[in-house]
Amino acid sequence: LLTCQEIVNLVTEYLEDSMNPQLRVSFEKHVTICPACRAFLSQMRETIRISGQIRSESLSPQTRDALLETFRDWNFEA
């Protein structure tokens, strides 16, 4: 069975459906038996849902600047 740390490491792959079926079933078996990972997966989904609703024009100038600053040096190739 996967560990909680592995669930954290694999969650993006899981949500993007880029896992092989066997690993995906192992992932789901772990989440089923682990209340903390149930909460974690649910929070990740909710975060994606909410952040997907944010439009750039809805941000205050300060928030937009802070986000741009945060991601300015982000290495997207990593």
Added chain:
Amino acid sequence: MKAPKFLGVGSVGLFSGYAWPTPKSSRLGPWVTVGGALKPGSNGIHACSRSSLVDWIDDELWVVELGGAIIEADGLIIARRGRLVQRVSAWNSATALAFATDCVLRVRDHAVHSLHTVGRSQEAAAIQRVQEPIPLQSIAIDVLEGLSGKARSAVEYVADAVELLEGGRPDCYRHHLVPAAIPTPGALAANLGFVAAHAAGSILGGDARTYEEASHAERLLQTHWLARHLARHL
């Protein structure tokens, strides 16, 4: 074909997030159909075999009718379409908590066995006498004093299992932490089922093979428990 299917509270799939349309009055639920290639864990109407129920425990248990193409993998049954036939009312909060409590008591039994093997019969008897989780944890914590090695680890599993049953985390009782949010009864049952299997493997097993054997034997006991309580409904 018909097969069992666990869903979360409100008939919502734990992974799909899909709120299943439920049967109304005497009618079956409407068919739900998926397109594309069937893929375990990813695409298709998922149900499970009776022998794999323990791997997928959740708050609601339904009988689902499956149709169209059907594949089976890892104890899962994946179909092109499915509809809810009937909720298994015998699986409810009380049953889920009874299952979880039974798992805790079997962790206790494994610890009792471990204590006997190191000659700690008095401590074994003290733990074996208790049937209620909270007093069991108190006695397990008392008994921990003076234990070491595998026997200590076995008794720690008992205290941890009770803590999990109460919605806490294994380290809560050591630090007197109060659980932030208590999982649903279905989530607790799923968790304690795994914990009992892991504890059995760790306490009774010695290496990877014997761990697996003991863990598997515990899962079989759980499967039989579910069969005893639910078989006539499935």
